Amino acid sequence: MFRRAFVELIIVLLVRWPRLMESTIIKKSIVFIYGKLIADDLDQVIKKKEDYDKPIINALRYIKSNFDQPQKVLDLGTGTGFGVFKTKEIIESKEIIGVDLSKNMLEIARKKAKAREGDNIFFEQQDASDLSYESNSFDLLMSNNCPCYLKEVARVLKPSGLFLFTLSYSGEKVMKHKPRLEKFLRRHGFQINKMDQGGNGVYIIAELS
Ligand SMILES: C[S@@+](CC[C@H](N)C(=O)[O-])C[C@H]1O[C@@H](n2cnc3c(N)ncnc32)[C@H](O)[C@@H]1O
Numbered sequence: 001m002f003r004r005a006f007v008e009l010i011i012v013l014l015v016r017w018p019r020l021m022e023s024t025i026i027k028k029s030i031v032f033i034y035g036k037l038i039a040d041d042l043d044q045v046i047k048k049k050e051d052y053d054k055p056i057i058n059a060l061r062y063i064k065s066n067f068d069q070p071q072k073v074l075d076l077g078t079g080t081g082f083g084v085f086k087t088k089e090i091i092e093s094k095e096i097i098g099v100d101l102s103k104n105m106l107e108i109a110r111k112k113a114k115a116r117e118g119d120n121i122f123f124e125q126q127d128a129s130d131l132s133y134e135s136n137s138f139d140l141l142m143s144n145n146c147p148c149y150l151k152e153v154a155r156v157l158k159p160s161g162l163f164l165f166t167l168s169y170s171g172e173k174v175m176k177h178k179p180r181l182e183k184f185l186r187r188h189g190f191q192i193n194k195m196d197q198g199g200n201g202v203y204i205i206a207e208l209s
Pocket of ligand 1: 031035046081099101102105128129143146
């Protein structure tokens, strides 16, 4: 209940006041809440919530069938590596990087990656709103259950690259915001290719035009 309300709040904030999400105080609060209060439990929550991964699975399968395989993938706000490991299962990519601000989250993600050495999976501590990567670097950027910073997404994506946004909750509610989300994405040069519900959640695949 609390989690769902939190996700809905993030959507409203993102869509209505994207600049607010970039304020230091909001970012610090997010990192505190996730790093200190949620990191140790996140994998349990994911395991318990049966269809947590439905939106990302549906979206990645759609990408696999309808686009060239994205070779360089970046998962923003990766947490314990959810988007990175799901991508590895479905897409044949050369390199997948997960970034997060929270050290605690990354520690867990790296432990999981250690067992899969040679997979070309990397985790780095970075702020999704101020990435250190060069412009035009990635074929696919994703943000799962995490605030997204479209200006930065558009900068590091290659021309015609894909942006995938998923939420594991509140799919029905978010679908109602479609026109607003479309406008928000268009402002940053993106066109929605596909938006659909998956389980209780939702996914958006947008192309940089
Ligand atoms: C709900 S968790 C989602 C984790 C994972 N993507 C998933 O779906 O399971 C949100 C994650 O976003 C991270 N995060 C929030 N704001 C961030 C930012 N500005 N830069 C990098 N990571 C951020 C948090 O630290 C947290 O790990």
